[in-house]
Amino acid sequence: MKGLLTSILTVLTFTGLQAQPLPTTPKLVVGLTIDQLRTDYLEAFSTLYGDKGFRRLWKEGRVFRNAEYTFCGTDRASAIAAIYTGTTPSVNGIIGKRWMDVSILRTVSCVDDPSFMGNYTNESSSPSHLLTSTIADELKIATRNEGLVYAIAPFRDAAILAAGHAGNGAFWLNNTTGKWCGTTYYSEFPWWVSQYNDRNAVDFRIADMTWTPVHPMQNYTFLPEWRDAAFKYKFDDDRINKYKRLITSPFINDEVNLLTEELLDKSTMGKDNTPDMLSLTYYAGNYAHKSVQECAMEMQDTYVRLDRSIASLLDIIDKKVGLQNVVFFITSTGYTDTESADRGLYRVPTGEFHLNRCAALLNMYLMATYGQGQYVEAYYDQQIYLNHKLIEEKQLDLADIQEKAAEFLIQFSGVNEVYSGKRLLLGAWTPDISMIRNGFHRKRSGDLLIDVLPGWTIVNENTSDHKVVRKAHIPSPLIFLGSGVKPAVINTPVTVDHIAPTVAHILRIRAPNACTATPITDIR
Numbered sequence: 001m002k003g004l005l006t007s008i009l010t011v012l013t014f015t016g017l018q019a020q021p022l023p024t025t026p027k028l029v030v031g032l033t034i035d036q037l038r039t040d041y042l043e044a045f046s047t048l049y050g051d052k053g054f055r056r057l058w059k060e061g062r063v064f065r066n067a068e069y070t071f072c073g074t075d076r077a078s079a080i081a082a083i084y085t086g087t088t089p090s091v092n093g094i095i096g097k098r099w100m101d102v103s104i105l106r107t108v109s110c111v112d113d114p115s116f117m118g119n120y121t122n123e124s125s126s127p128s129h130l131l132t133s134t135i136a137d138e139l140k141i142a143t144r145n146e147g148l149v150y151a152i153a154p155f156r157d158a159a160i161l162a163a164g165h166a167g168n169g170a171f172w173l174n175n176t177t178g179k180w181c182g183t184t185y186y187s188e189f190p191w192w193v194s195q196y197n198d199r200n201a202v203d204f205r206i207a208d209m210t211w212t213p214v215h216p217m218q219n220y221t222f223l224p225e226w227r228d229a230a231f232k233y234k235f236d237d238d239r240i241n242k243y244k245r246l247i248t249s250p251f252i253n254d255e256v257n258l259l260t261e262e263l264l265d266k267s268t269m270g271k272d273n274t275p276d277m278l279s280l281t282y283y284a285g286n287y288a289h290k291s292v293q294e295c296a297m298e299m300q301d302t303y304v305r306l307d308r309s310i311a312s313l314l315d316i317i318d319k320k321v322g323l324q325n326v327v328f329f330i331t332s333t334g335y336t337d338t339e340s341a342d343r344g345l346y347r348v349p350t351g352e353f354h355l356n357r358c359a360a361l362l363n364m365y366l367m368a369t370y371g372q373g374q375y376v377e378a379y380y381d382q383q384i385y386l387n388h389k390l391i392e393e394k395q396l397d398l399a400d401i402q403e404k405a406a407e408f409l410i411q412f413s414g415v416n417e418v419y420s421g422k423r424l425l426l427g428a429w430t431p432d433i434s435m436i437r438n439g440f441h442r443k444r445s446g447d448l449l450i451d452v453l454p455g456w457t458i459v460n461e462n463t464s465d466h467k468v469v470r471k472a473h474i475p476s477p478l479i480f481l482g483s484g485v486k487p488a489v490i491n492t493p494v495t496v497d498h499i500a501p502t503v504a505h506i507l508r509i510r511a512p513n514a515c516t517a518t519p520i521t522d523i524r
Helices: 001-018 040-042 054-060 076-085 133-140 155-164 191-201 242-247 250-265 295-319 355-370 388-393 396-409 421-426 433-436 496-507
Strands: 026-036 061-063 097-100 104-108 149-153 170-173 179-185 274-282 328-332 352-354 376-380 383-386 415-420 448-454 457-459 476-482 488-490
Touching: 026 076, 026 155, 026 295, 026 496, 040 295, 040 383, 054 179, 054 295, 054 383, 054 476, 061 457, 076 133, 076 155, 076 496, 133 274, 133 496, 149 155, 149 250, 149 421, 170 242, 170 250, 170 396, 179 191, 191 250, 242 250, 250 295, 250 457, 274 295, 295 328, 352 355, 355 376, 355 383, 355 396, 383 396, 388 396, 396 421, 396 448, 421 433, 421 448, 476 496
Parallel strands: 026 274, 026 328, 061 488, 149 170, 149 274, 352 457
Antiparallel strands: 061 476, 097 104, 170 179, 328 476, 376 383, 383 448, 415 448
């Protein structure tokens, strides 16, 4: 009798499983990363939107209002690497757009590689600095190289890191010529991109582009505005920087859409039963990297135009592939451009921190302690790199010098904390140190990381690129949309390292090789 009951229960269990068919594998996964997108702005400006962009995402998508990064110092490159690898800079190696290469004592881009030439650019690029596999790589492996993987972005780092090691192509806008460019690292530069550059690239149209507000000025009331007239920008007025300005405007998102449409027209992407991946990057940051105080109206209009670009993209994908065959994931890079310093009028504590002066004084202190020599070899982005060769020649203990240097630096005005490499790698765990450790790579980060007080300005004396420190949380969304996705708006925070395993789960392939997070399995 017991055996009979067990058999009946087993049959009923498997019958129940078979009665619930698994969602079909999408023909196309579209990853849209929107640089500097903010959930609070997105929601605050909602009355300015149409019905086919953000409102559609909120109605039809699985919306996580708060997607968090698990490391400090997020920028565009480190964010996109984290999204596609499912891990942090401490493992994937992309600690930022640029870092100091102490072997040559100069900064390098995260995608620089002199081994490869550029197409329509003199930049030599590859994803060789990315140390782990990406979800795009895993798709290529799972489909035995038959799945197509392309990435289109305004920026070189965004395109290459999203395309991964095994992609078919990565295209970004050359900010000098206005042509879409690529690298010989990937397969042959597609004929249709060359044809598009020759016939329809933005350099043929930029003279006629003028940016004015979509809505009447009185509708833009969500951010404080100091001007009493609407803005007007003609990109061609500045012939030297016209493409750089275009790339920091919402017009660049429409250019991404145009090349996306060309790609879908001229390739087999999404048209067979082998799943493909298309990675896109939009821009939602400040115009020309000004502060929000300087361009409040522009920021609101950026979201209005962004809403229209998303609506246009959904329409393009629907017409070319069919939304029933596609799964989208849409998220943000989780940071924003620096704000301007608070005026003395408001009496908010502030000051200026000069990293070069700090490094010079530290070197003098170490000479006084250990004898003559250039102990500070380089400094960059709140990090100080010590001269390991000199320290080894003098038979000194690197960890001891790091600790003494940290004790010296903590005395500087504006310094909140100093973290040595040894402390980050071997020291006690705390939530704050965990975030910093996740953004630290032992072969690319400095020996000393300086945490500057909020409100202070980090002055870069070599350029005018100063940075005001703000540690306030920036809410960023994560949205899944498309085939079988169950609509919901979720307030509980989710971390971005869940994106890659979730996409892998949807595609029924393995997650990237350094990804340890679990997939979100109730989306479809």
